[in-house]
Every structure is written in structure tokens, then in C-alpha cells.
Amino acid sequence: MSIVFFVLILIIATVFSNALDTKIKFLPRAIIQIMMGLALSFIPNFNHFNLNPEVFMLAIIAPLMFYDGMNTNIVKLKRTLSNTFSLAIGLAVVTIILVGYLGYALLPHIPIALAFALAAIITPTDAVAVSSVTENLDLPNEAMLSLKNESLFNDASGIVMFDLALTAFHTGHFSPVLSIFNYLYVFFGGLIVGWIVGWLFVRLQLLLIETDIDNPNIIVPINFIKPFAIYLLAEMFDTSGILAVVAAGLIQSTQAQSLRLTSTKTQMVSKTTYEIFTNLMNGFVFILLGVSFPTVIYDITNEGRQVSSLGYLILVGIILYIVMIIIRYLWVTLKLANIRIRPADKVLNHFLIAINGIHGTITLSMAFSIPIVLHGKIFPFRNDIIFIAATVIILSLLVPSIILPLMLPAKSYSYSLEDISTYRQKMIEYAIKRVHDADEDPVETQAVIATLRSQQSILQRPKRNATYKILQKCFNLEEKLLQEMVDNGEISVKQQTFYERMSLFQSFQLHQSFIQHFMYRARFYFIKLSHRFKRRIKRVDPLVVTKKFNNARDELAQVENEISPQIFAYLREHLNADNRAEIHWIEEYYRERHRRFQNNTRANEIQEELFINAFQNEYNFIQEQLGKKNISRELASLLYEQVSNDEWVYMQNDSIYA
Template sequence: METVFLILLLLAAVVVANIISGKFSKIPIAFIQIAAGLVLSFIPIYSHFELEPEVFLLVIISVLMFNDGQHTSLSRLTHQFGTTFSLSVELAIISILIVGFITHSLITSMPLALAFALGAIITPTDAVAVGSITSNMLVPTEVMGTLENESLFNDASGIVALNLAIGAAVTGQFSLLNGIGNFMYVFFGGIILGGILGAFIVALRLRLINMHVDTPSVMVPFTLLTPFVVYLIAEAVGVSGILAVVVTGLMHGIQQNRLRLTSSRLQIVMTSTWQIVSSILNGIVFVLLGLSLPKVIIDLHERNTSSVAILLGIGILLYAIMTALRYLWTVLDLARIRAWDKKEKQANSTIMALSGVHGTITLAMAFSLPLKLNGQPFPYRTDIIFVAAIVILTSLLVPTFVLPFLLPQQVNKYSEEELAHAKIEMVDNAIVSLQTQHGQDVNTSQVINILDGQRTIEGHIDKAKLNIIFDNCFELEQQAINEMLENNEIDELNANLYMRVAKRTIVQYQQTDWQRFTLAVRFGILERFSPSKKARKRRKIFHQMKHHQADNRSDMIKRNRQMWQQMAITEKKPFERITSYLAQSLVNNHENSREINLVRRAYDERHRRLTRSFVEDENFKDEQNELLIEAFQQENNYIQSKIATKEFSTELGSALYEQISTDQLVYLQSVNEE
């Protein structure tokens, strides 16, 4: 139970860090996650917390590598194969050797095998971390593509080299010839096995799709289990589980067009699931870094008061050496990046060097070091983790401060206000088109209510104005119901039922807890105990209705249906008055448009629910689907015309097209499920 609680706190820390990151977008999220981990370190329950090293490789690294693989462009990878191989294998091996020998010369007591292990840990780069740093900058496309391909395979190179180094540390022996042979077997064996397993799993997925067994409840767990299964099989036969997982992910990416034969709903669910899983796992690793740093520093201080300063210096030195190596490797054309002239070539080489950010995989590999070596505590484990942490932090800090001076800022082609205004224009145009062609029948009203949900409420909502508008609408409803009672259009029971729904609407949309409480008292407690004649009469009617239902349980569902059908009829006149009032208010008080549109949306949604209970046959659904498809097509045509006349930019049009595609899937799905 304690383990579950610890993991839940880690997840909570990731969520809080993500929330804070949304408010401070200029700060790389990794720093915020590390800070969240530092806060957790003060909780006593984490004083002796240690996660099994095997968990990192299986649960975190394998899943992240599979996800990176399935989102890698095969055409770009093939086009840049020589550059990718040079950076992720050749440069990685040379970096590991140089870092290992330098570390061994600086810390002579550290075995050479462990020094190479440190080199293997701090070699892999993290394109995701680079993306978080450069999210507001224009990175050359060729450079960013190279970084993504490099990080995919140098992670695997580092992990294979780490396993070899730990194996040498365990046996105390290392043969260069045997080491190269073992590396080739583990490396290329993982690639071959990953290709075989990937082809089999993709074929199985396609088989399930063809059998129409492609619901999210089947396909999402199936895909999430894939990296675990592939990793465990590969490790069982002695090849690289990580490389096997990467290649399996690539096979999924290659077959993506065929896998899209499944439903659009599943595609959205699958994409969203992997985004969430990847974000959480990346976040957990950085939270664990913040969580572990205080304990690591305390352990180093207890062993030697100068250890922290020495290791800090070594970490910064190793980062500088690897950055220089990356610059020389690209500027000397050992890894070619396309450039038009010498100046652009030097700029690309500088960006490549500074973008050698180390992140999730480096940290996860450091934590994956065994706790024991030949039955004794793993030597220098704390030192290696601390140096890796320094390299990570330095590689995050340097580009955060330097790259803004080298790269132009990314300028959005449109603002959020422009997008929101364009949505309103688009929806208004579709609504006018529907009303012109089909009138104002039940079907059209339903579709208009749905389309209205596409609007974005712009700017700050004035709560006082909002409450006044809601109160005015409630008064209009009360007047309409009283008139209908006087004209014998409805009976007392229906009037009371409707006003209960109206009161619930007011309570639901109040903006503060105190307002909700006040209205709940007004419409609930006082109504229940009021001594007035009307209140006593209403209580008597409801008591009789409940008693009647209790005596006729078999007819209760039928009566409830009839009751809500009558409610839909009763609502017609009040809804017309509210709609008219809000439309007139929008004309006379344009400055209150945000509040008016929000109130309109609330009443439109209630009207849609009530009308749905009144008409629920299949013909209605079919007609509504047709109208929705027509409306979405009208929106697409509207955007196309605006782009053609240069009133909307291409980027703004693309954002609107994406909005329509998502809405079309969601709304049509919801209509068919109702």
C-alpha cells in the first residue's frame, strides 16, 4: 500500500508541475518537474525511497523508446541514415571512450569499466527536452530532424554500451575483441529481432482490424503492452531489448497508413493515450531527479566534504567536452547536415552542439545502475548519478540562455483572439445557412445548439453581469409559466416541475460557492419549509406524484418519459422569450457579448437535452446527422473562401480545419450514442 501511495504522489507532482508550466511557459518544464521533486524530498515517507533499477528499463525506457520509434518518419530517417549512424553510433562510441578515459584519469580510484559506464549514461541526447527549450524558436528543419533521429538511436547505443561496461565491472575483465563482438551481437540482434516481432505484431493488429475487433478497450491495451512484451523477449534471448523496442516502434510507424484503416475515434484515443503516457513518464523521471538530489548530496558530503565540488566540476567539464566533440563532428563533415554556405554550416554545427541536451534516458540509465555488485553495494553509484544530474542540468541551462541569441523567435501567424473571432464568424455563417435552407424546425434547432458549442468565449467573464443576465432569464421563465397557467395551457404539476429545472439551471451556472449555497437555500430549504399557500400546494402535488409512482412501479419509466416529453412542450414558450431577449441584448449591449453568449450556451444545451427526450427515433438521428454534415461542410467552404480572399491566413485556416475535423468526429459520435 505504501508503494502505491508513493507512486500516486509522484503522479500528483507531475500534474502540479504541468499546471505550473502552463502559467510559466518560458521556463522549460523539466526545471519545474525537478523543483516538484525537491518539494517531495521533504516528505518523510520518501526518506528511504528507491525504485528497482529494472523498473526503469522495463516500465519507463522501453515505453518511451517505443513511442519515439512509432512517431519517427521513415522517409526522413532513410534520407539522413548516414548522418544518423555517424552521430548515434560512431560519435556515441568515441564520446563514451573519451569521457571514460578522462573520468578515470581524474578519479583514479574509479575502475575504468565504471568510467565507461558513466560515459555511456551521459552520451544519449533528448530531442524532447530540446523541443521544450526551443518551443518558441525557429530551429532549422534539417537540424531538428537530425536531432530527433540521433536521439532515437544513440539512446540504444548508450544502453548497449552501459550493459557491456557493467558486465565488465562484474567480471573484472574486458577484452576489446570480445567487447566489439558482443556489441555487434547485442546491437544488431536487437534490430533483427525487433523487425521480426514488429512485423508479427503489426500483422496481428491488422488482423484484429479486419475482424472488426478494433475497439479502444482492445487496441489501446494491446499497443501499450507491446513494448513490454518485445523488451522481455529480447532480453530473454540476450539481445538489446531497447533496440528491439525501437525497431518495433518504427515498424508501427511504417505501417501507420494501413493501421489507420481503423476508426477515427480509435485513432484519436490512441494518440491521446500515448501523449499522456509519454508526458507522465518523462515527468516522473525529472521529478525523481529532484527527489533524489538532496539524498545524493548528503551521501557525498558524509563521505568526503570535497566530493560534491569535485564531482560538480567534473560534470561541467564532461559536458563541455561532449559539446565541443559535437561541434567538431558536424563542422568537419563527419556527420553531414545540409547547408547552403559555410556560414550556415557553422551556425548549424553550433546549434547541433548546444542542442545536445541530456534528459530522460540519461537520468533513467543512471537510476538503472544495480544496487549491488558481486554482493556488495555498487561502487560509485552515487557519484555517477550526481555527475549525470550535473550534466543534465548544465545541458538544459546552457541552451536555455544561449539559443535565444542564435535562433529567431517563432512568431504566431494569428493570435488566440483572432482564432476565437474566426470561430464565431464560421459558426454564425453555418447557422444562418441552415436557417435559410431548412427553417427553424426541431432538427435544425438541435443542430444549431450543437454548433453553438464550437464558439470560443473570448476574454474575461464579468461574473456580476453574468448573474444579472441569468436572473433576467429566470424572471422571463417565471412570467411565461405564470401566463401559461392562467391560460390553462399547462397544469400546476408541469409548472412546478419546469420551475424546478429552471432553478437548477440558475444554481448550476452561478460562479461562486457562496452564490450556489445562497440559491440552494432559497430554492431548496426555504421552498421545502415555506408556510405559503403556493408552497404547501406544490409540496402536496409532489407527494401525491411520488406516492402514485411507488404504487405503480411497472409504469414509472413510461410516466417519466411522458413527463419529460411534456416538459419539452412546456419549455417552448419560455425558451423563445429567452432567445429573443438574449438576441436583443446582444444587439443593444455588444460589450456584454461574452456573458450573453455564455448564458445562451447554457440555455441552448438545456433545450437540446429536453428536446432530445421528446424526439428519439432513428429517423431523427439520421436527419440530425445529415444536417450536421451539411453544417460542417458549410464551415469548410467558408474557411476556404476566406483563405482565397486573404482574409484568413493559411495558418489560421489550418487551425480552423483541425477544429472542424475534431468537432465533426466528437459531435457525430455523441449524436449516434444518444
């Protein structure tokens, strides 16, 4: 139960931090989530929290890295493969060596093996954290592509070097030759395992599709368990589970080219599911960092096992962070990674690649993977290393958040929010006009129009008093129209009375609570049974009763056909921004009443045809405006996506519109 509560709190905290992120623009989402974690640390269940690194790597990091690989452009990766490996392997190894010696010089009391372990922890970069910091800035594509591709593979470099450093500390022996061979085996072994198993999973999915077992309930769970299975399998062979899931993700990205427009529903469901899941997992990472931070500080300051004061550890973190920026800048400036950049943009791009070496998920997981106990004793300097790593993570998030907005312009778009609102409004009105012109059943037409208008604004709740005032005016209009029909000889007084009684019965239910409505329905049911029993006693022919009922219903429908269009016309005439919610509610009431009176068996069919035509007309409007160059291609794409989403939602839930 405690695990369920723990996960539930993490989900709530992630959702809340994402909501805050939409309002707080000056802080990256990762910082907000760390602060949320600090707040959670005061909850009893989160006090003195210690992260299980094995569970963390399997449950959170593996699916995140798989998703990163799956969203990588394989064509661009092939084109920049040499630069990617230069940054992910060459730069990572050089950084670990230089920072390791520097860390040992700054912290001479700790063994040199642990200094290299610290360097390996703070070397890997995090593309997700980079995106969090730069999402509102116009970061050059070349720099962003290099950072994303680097982060896919340098995690493995850091993990392998970290394992080598810990092994050297445990055993007291270090063999450069064996270490190199071990590094190559773990690195390329992970890639090979991921490549093979990922290919097998892709073939399995294609086989299921070819045999018409194309069901999201089957395919999506398979895709969901894929990174966990591949990670565990790679670890069984003592290779890199992280690189294995990255390789499998890259293989998965090629599947989209094979599927194209086949299995579209499964692709949409898979994509949406993974986006939500990875968003939660990313939130968990930084929230857990915030939760863990107070425990680390407490252990350092109160248990007397630190190598130096808290202030000095912060200073060490700052120095190591600055040195890593310098190493990254020199690496690209000396063309050890030859990135294709225009000469005029070289200095800026080199600086961006240097400062955006942001650290996050892998750094945190490796820091917490340091054993708590070694040979029956507390692992030495564990909290100091974790604290320095946390300092580097926070610095790498804060510094770009402050500097980059001063250097880079905000993202610019070829359209404004006003353009989106204006052309969306025009598009909907265009579709509504075409629905009107179709000259179908007026009530079903109004139902479709009301749904189309819901695209325009956020759903609002109608105000009770305002609704009843408008409704009373509609009732008065009904009485007036009925009297005119009697005066003109179109209906009899008996039909007028019958219609008024049925209308009164329908309107009476509007003022009832749920319990009153239930009791009224129960009473009506027993009265109906009583009448049926009496007819049997009197031996009344059921066909005669049915005929009378059908005749009465037909008469009611004829009157309703005359009145309902005028009621809808009256409501449209008095529709404005202030009473939109109330009038839409009243329209729904009249549509439902009309259906009961009419018993129209083609209602759903009519609505479906009108909806299909409406969506097609929205597409036509966008194409027409794009052809006239009234809107940009980016705005057209945005509108296309919105119409496509609306259409998909309708097709999935068409029964609720009927």
C-alpha cells in the first residue's frame, strides 16, 4: 500500500509541477520539479528517502532512453555519426580523465578511484533537460542535434567508466588493457544486443499486423514492456542495458517508415501513451532528486563523515562544472568534433554546445547507485559524491536558464495567437455555413452546429437563472405559435392541448432533482403497468391501443416539425458571447425533446453525414487559405492537426453526439 501511495504522490507532484510550468516561464521545468521534490521531503513517507539505483535504472531510465532513441531521426544520426561518437566517447572519456584528476586534487582525502567515479557520474548529458531549458528559445538546429545525439550514447561511456572506477576501488587493482577491452565489450555489446532484440520485436509487430492482429490492446503492451525486457537481457550478458534500449529505440524508429499509413490507430495510441508515460518519468527523476537532497545534506552535516565542509563541497561542484564547460568548448573549437556550422555562427554554436551540456537523469541514477555498505561498513564519501553531483546538476540547469535568454532570441513563429484564433473562427463558421446549406433535418443540423461551435471555446457551465429566463421566453413563443396554428386551422384545440401537456411533462423534469426524477419515473412505470393490467381485464385489443398511440405521436410530430425550427431560429437570433452556454444547453433540451417526439430512425445517419462533410469543409477552407497565401504553412499545419484531432475524437465517440 505504501508503494501505491508513494507512486500516486509522485504522479500528483509531476502533474502539479507541469501545471506550474505553464505559468512560470522564467524557470525550467526541471528546477520546478526539484523544488516540488524539496516540498515533498517534508511528508513522512518521503523523509530520509534513499533511491534504489537498480530499480531507478530499470523502471525510469530504460524507458526514457528507449523513447529518446525512438524519436531520433535515424537519417540525421547516420550523417553525423562520427561527430556523435566523438562527443559521446572521445569527449566523455577525456572529460572523465581530466575532471577525475582535478577532483582528486581538490579532494585529496578521497581515493583517486572515487575521484574518477565522481567524474564519470557528472559527465553524461541529458537532452530532455536541455529541451526543458531551451524550449522557448530559438536554439540553432545544428547545436540541438549534436546535443541530442551525444546524450544518446555518452550515458554508456559514463556508466562503463563509473563501473570500472568502482571495481578498482573495491579490488584495489586497475588494468588499463582489461579496462579498454571491458569498455568496448560493454559498449558495443549493448548496441548489438539491443539491435538484435529490437529487430526481433519489430518483426513480431509486423507479423501481428500482417496476420490482422492489429489491435492496440496487444501491440501497445508489447511496446510498453520492450525497454524493460531488453534492458534486463543486456544486463544478463554484462553489457550496457542503457545502450541496448537506445539501439532498440533506433530500430523502432525505422518501423514507422515500414508502417507508414498502415496500423495508424495503433501508431497514434502508442505515441500518445509513450508521450504521457515519459513525461511522468522525467518528472519523477527531478522530483526524486529534490526529495533526496535534504537527506544527503543531513547526512553530510550531522554524521561527521564528510571530507570537508558543505561550503567547500559546493565550491568543488562549481569548479568541476566550469572546467567541464571549458573542456567541451575546446573540444568543438579544436574541431575534434567537426560540426557543420556556418563560419559566422561557429563561436555561438561552440559556446551553446559547451554550456548546454546539462546533466540530469543518468547523473542522478549513477550517484545513487554507489553502494551504501561496503564490506560491512558504510561506503566512504558516498554522501559527498552525491552532494557534488547534485550541485553540478542544479548548476547545469540554472546557468543556461540565466545566460541563454540573454544570448538567444525567443522562438518566433510565422503566426500569432490572434491569427490562430481568427482563422480557427473563420474555419468553423465556414463549416457551419456549409452544414446549414445542406438543408437536412433542422434538429440534427443544430446538433452538429452546436458540436462544431464547441471547437471555438472552452466548455462553460450555464447559469441556472439565466437559463430559465431564456427557456421561459421559448415556452411563451411556443404558446404563441400554437395559438396561431389553431387560429389558422392547421391544428385542432385537442391537438394543441395534447402538445401543451406533453411539453409541460418534458419541462417539468428540468426542475427535478435526480431523486425526484427517479421517483417520478417509478410512479410513471407503475401507472403504465396498471393501465396495461386494466386493458387485459377489459380485453382491449393491443393493436387498437398501438394504433391510437402511433396516431397521437404522428400528430405530435407534425406540430413539433412546425414549431422546433422557429424555436431554433429564435435562439440563434439571440445568441451572444454572454449567453452562449445557456443557449447551447437549451438547444440540447429541444433537440432531445424533438427526438422523443419524432422517433427519427435516421437521426444518427444524418448526423454522421453532416459531421463528415463539416470536417471535409474545414480541410477545404485551410487549403483554400493556404493557396491564397493568407496563412503560412506552419499555421495551416497547426489547423490541419486540430481538425484531424477533432475528427478522430468524433469517430471514437460518435455515440455521445447522437
